Amino acid sequence: MEIYGRLKKIEDVYSENYIKIENHGVIFNxxxxxxxxxxxxxxxxxxxxxxxxxLFDSILDADRGGYFSIRPNRSGLMVNQYYEELTNILVTEFYDENGIIVRITDFLPASEYATINMPEIHRFIEPFEDNIKITIKIKPSFNYGKIKPSVEHNKNGYIFRSLNKTVGVSSNFNFRQDGDTIYGTFQMKRTGYNWIVVSTGITHINNILEYKSIERLNETRKYWKAWSNKLNYEGIYGKYVLRSALTLKGLFYDPTGMMVAAPTTSLPESIGGDRNWDYRFTWIRDTAYVIEALSLIGLNGEATKFIYDIMYKINKQKAIKTIYEINDESILKEKVLDYSGYRNSRPVRIGNKASGQFQLDQYGSIINAIYHFSLADGVITTQLWDFVLGILEKLEVIWKYPDSSIWEFRTEPKHYVYSKLISWSAFHRAILMGKKLGYSAPYETWRKVEKEIKEDILKNGYNNEMECFVQSYDSKNIDASLLRLPLMDFLNIKDKRVINTIRCIESNLMTPNYLFLRYNKDDGLKSMDNPFLLLSFWYVEDLILMGRTEHAKKVLETLLSKSNHLYLFSEEINPKTGSLLGNFPQAITHLGVIRAIARLNSALKD
Structure with a gap:
């Protein structure tokens, strides 16, 4: 029998009473x-x-958080996870020495209609042998464990209630209750199967058949397969491109067109440390990169909708902000929760203080996204061109200001070279784009600013003694964000200043397996930092531009092997253990996967 995915001993799934970050799959709607x-x-x-x-949050506090567990009541098991082909429908299987004994299929109902709201989790339990015992425990979370809900039971299931929230559990299982937890061990036959549906915002609990789980499953399967078949990519590492694309699509919040950087908060970038952030918001920088990635694999429809949604959001608020809420109910204000954190990594934060920062590269990132969109034959209307004009009119003034950098330093703003580089690229590429499209613009002014920024970077951002570009003006800090320098056409790839900068980053920030630390500067946080995965994919692109295609292929294959069993990536990685760290799955890493693979695929064809 063929086994998809990667079998693992069930005891290896955990670390310190927590499921390892990499030992997760994700379902989306x-x-x-x-x-x-x-x-x-x-x-x-x-x-x-x-x-x-x-609704469930035990990943942030194993003792106090909520969870929904289904597991065969047997020791010595092996486990496996995989997605149904071309979908975000997740399958989890349990094996003993004789083969599969239980399969769980999980999905969130998905539909092409953004206005349809089905806040339900459907779980299908399928036994493969007679009289198998399965233990199920369900404990919803209310206000991060602060509120104990009332629990009502009827023939259809259970309703958990607080003043502002209801959670329903519908099934045919006869659970027992212990406070705010329902549980039980049930004997199932090979010919039997059961659905469990958890829903929120309900007033009554329905019979399990009324949730029409099989119909919802078929609709969801049809939705994801139809979307996947729109991908226009034929080449190497296609399974990674497909999974990255499905993940990026899943991270969009369809009602407003915004996209979260990741669906989680406060998963640590360093175990036991304080680098724990809420990523359930829209970063202009990240989403601008995503437009580039979508365009590269033929998803122009998604790229078009997204770029115009972003324009609408910015025009409505009359400002470019670092972070945007995904809807009008979102709360950006940062708050620390009384939770122990994943593997005791405190603090646990909701909201994000970086929303109040000035990050200069956000402006140039939008222009770069529109530029790549135009290269993919995206529709640049006069309204979108007017949007470009407005951004550059402001950037003409503010590019001279210090900012908090791509890394969102919570220290005093500085003149970061990466921020200036992206500002330069905004004018450079707007000129190329506008001329090609035949649009009018103050090109002479743009050329003047473009030249001024470039001269400023060359004068203040390059350290002659170190023979490389540095993190900020007049500093001696190395910054791996400058791996993007060759990708912006700022200088010729053969220019010794570019080559020396890459070598300097390799020498000072590259760890084994081509993983890169972000910088060698004290950023004011107590815990150590770990390699940032996106940087490695930028490095692959650099190698390709330098003509080192075979080495780029070796590096890329090494990086792809760092994904989890489902080809998913987080933001960072432990270079010694290979464990994934940070919020998961991470949009910007999956963008890097798509860009690096697409560029290598083109280089190998050439």
Whole structure:
């Protein structure tokens, strides 16, 4: 029998009573997501929206958080997870020495209609041998464990209630109740199967058949397969491109067109440390990169909708902000929760203080996205061109200001070279784009500013003694964000200043397996930093531009092997253990996957 995915001993799924970050799959429905551990536990889910209060959150506090676990009552098991082909429908299987004994199929109902809201988690339990015992435990979370809900039971299931929230559990299982938890061990036959549906925002609990789970499953399967078949990519590492694309699509919040950077909060970038952030918001920088990636693989429809949604959001608020809420109910203000954190990594934050920062590269990132969109024959209307004019009119003034950098330093603003570089690229590429499209613009002014920024960077951002570009003006810090320098056409790839900068980053920031630390500067946080995965994919693109295609292929294959069993990536990685770290799955990393693979595919064809 063929086994998809990667079998793992169930005891290896955990670390310190937590499911390892990499040992999760994710289900999506373009409004929210849920993390499903390889042991059959949902330990993170926010319903109805990405940034709603979590329904299950034991990934942030194993003792006090909510969870929904399904597991065969047997020791010595092996586990496996995979997605149904071309979908975000997740399958978790349990094996003993004789083969599969139980399969769980998980999905969030998805539809092409953004206005349809189905805040439900459907779980299908399928036994493969007679009299198998399965233990199920369900504990919803209310206000991060602060509120104990009332629990009502009727013939259809259970309703958990607080003043502002209801959670329903519908099934044919006869659970027992212990406070705010329902549980039981049930004997199932090979010919039997059961659905369990958890829903929020309901007033009555319905019979399990009325949720029409099989119909919802077929609709969801049809939705994801139809979307996947729109991909226009034929080449190497196609399974990674497909999974990255499906993940990016899943991270969109369809009602407003915004996209979250990740569906989680406060998963640590360093175990036991304080680098724990809420990523359930829209970063202009990240989403601008995503437009580039979508355009590269033929998803111009998604890229078009997204770029115009972003324009609408910015025009409505009359400002470019670092972070945007995904809807009008979102709360950006940062707050620390009384939770122990994933593997005791405190603080646990909701909201994000970086929303108040000035990050200069956001402006140039939007222009770069529109530029790449135009290269993919995207429709640049006069309204969108007017949007470009407005951004550059402001950038003419503010490019001279210090900012908080791409890394969102919580220290004093400085003149970061990366921020200036992206500002330069905005004018450079707007000129190329506008001339090609035949649009009028103050080109002479743009050329003057473009030249001024370039001269400023060359004068203040390059350290002659170190023979490389540095993190900020007049500093001696190395910054791996400058791996993007060759990708922006700022200088010729053969220019010694470019070559020396890459070598300097390799020498000072590259760890084994081509993983890169972001910088060698004290950023004011107490815990250590770990390699940032996106940087490695930029490095692959650099190698290709330098003509080192075979080496780029070797590096890329090494990086792709760092994904989890489902080809998913987080933001960072432990270089010694290979464990994934940070919020998961991470949009910007999956963007890097698509860009690097697409560029290498083209280089190998050439």
């Amino acid at each position: 373009n409004k929210t997501a849920a993390l499903v551990g390889m042991d059959g536990t949902i330990d993170w889910a926010c319903l109805p929206n990405f940034d709603s209060e979590p």
